[in-house]
Amino acid sequence: MNYLTANHRIALLMHEGTDNPGGKTGLSILRYSPLNIVAVIDQQQTGKALKAVTGIDRNVPIVGSVQDAMAWQPSVLMIGIAPSGGALPEPWYEEVKAGVKAGLCVVNGLHTSMATDPALADLVQPPQWIWDVRQEPAGLGIASAAAKSLTCRRVLPVGTDMAIGKMSTNLELHKLALQRGLRSKVIATGQTNLMLGDPGIPLDTIRVDFAAGAVEQQVMQYGRDHDVLFIEGQGSIFHPGSTATLPLMRGTQPTHLILVHRWGQAQIRNNPTISIPPLSQAIALYEAIATAGGCFTQAKTVGIALNTYGFDEVTAQEAIAKVGQETGLPTTDVIRFGAEPLMEAILTASMPN
Numbered sequence: 001m002n003y004l005t006a007n008h009r010i011a012l013l014m015h016e017g018t019d020n021p022g023g024k025t026g027l028s029i030l031r032y033s034p035l036n037i038v039a040v041i042d043q044q045q046t047g048k049a050l051k052a053v054t055g056i057d058r059n060v061p062i063v064g065s066v067q068d069a070m071a072w073q074p075s076v077l078m079i080g081i082a083p084s085g086g087a088l089p090e091p092w093y094e095e096v097k098a099g100v101k102a103g104l105c106v107v108n109g110l111h112t113s114m115a116t117d118p119a120l121a122d123l124v125q126p127p128q129w130i131w132d133v134r135q136e137p138a139g140l141g142i143a144s145a146a147a148k149s150l151t152c153r154r155v156l157p158v159g160t161d162m163a164i165g166k167m168s169t170n171l172e173l174h175k176l177a178l179q180r181g182l183r184s185k186v187i188a189t190g191q192t193n194l195m196l197g198d199p200g201i202p203l204d205t206i207r208v209d210f211a212a213g214a215v216e217q218q219v220m221q222y223g224r225d226h227d228v229l230f231i232e233g234q235g236s237i238f239h240p241g242s243t244a245t246l247p248l249m250r251g252t253q254p255t256h257l258i259l260v261h262r263w264g265q266a267q268i269r270n271n272p273t274i275s276i277p278p279l280s281q282a283i284a285l286y287e288a289i290a291t292a293g294g295c296f297t298q299a300k301t302v303g304i305a306l307n308t309y310g311f312d313e314v315t316a317q318e319a320i321a322k323v324g325q326e327t328g329l330p331t332t333d334v335i336r337f338g339a340e341p342l343m344e345a346i347l348t349a350s351m352p353n
Helices: 021-032 050-054 066-072 090-101 166-179 191-195 208-223 245-252 279-294 313-327 340-348
Strands: 009-013 036-041 076-079 105-108 130-132 153-159 184-187 228-231 256-262 271-275 300-307
Touching (some): 009 090, 021 050, 021 076, 021 166, 036 066, 090 105, 153 340, 166 228, 166 340, 184 208, 256 279, 300 340
Parallel strands (some): 009 036, 184 228, 256 300
């Protein structure tokens, strides 16, 4: 259930997150959400222009606290940061409490529940609500590879690491598909996409036996009525702490893969002793796992989404050309240069048998 409507006015809690990967939820909300965001709360960036800090062309003030944000009359406080460990530091938690006391509803994408937290729940006065986005849905079952029967394109971004742009790739491709008149749908599998209003499930809250089945339910629900499904990618086969990629493959039975990679990254970001293999090997491994010796849909990698954030435009273009030459696949940075080459590849590549 999505509690948000077009009438809500959003204040984004983003302490220390507007200029680093810890704020990827809030940054994605700022980039893609049609909702009315009236303030960004980040005490480290107070008073700066949002575009100068993030590169996102949206006219929203950055303020230092929930109390300061109240001048813009928000109705909802949305948590746009994901601190290490999944819980807010105490000073930031006190900001949430201040928001609830001031009458704000709360959208919480963290693993830690707030709706059942007595210190917050006791302050809620109807029609206020607290929406914990990460909740396991009811009615789950075991996957059966049913998505093999669908005729729609099922596009799954896969990554050489976590948090490198799989969701942004999906959303940019979906936007292009709609512009081309296709019946396109995004299937959310994480808290950010769910907060953006897309249907789906919070995959990392679902018991492992039911994870692929939960994905499959969503794909089967929408696949027959759409030309293309863009399933939000999660995790990475190369990350030792990631368990999300395999159930996504089994549940979606993808027809097309997009490999997402950060230019210049040679090791897993949080596990630098683990090297990322050459992209050609990464592609071969993902395709082999998806197909599983012919048991499942024979997915093919049709393009590379290259994250060139932090590099100048000339270097970025050179990187894209280099990766394209090395892999023989269409390559682009979907944020800087658009997703058209990947969209064209998806539409022109033959469907697997």
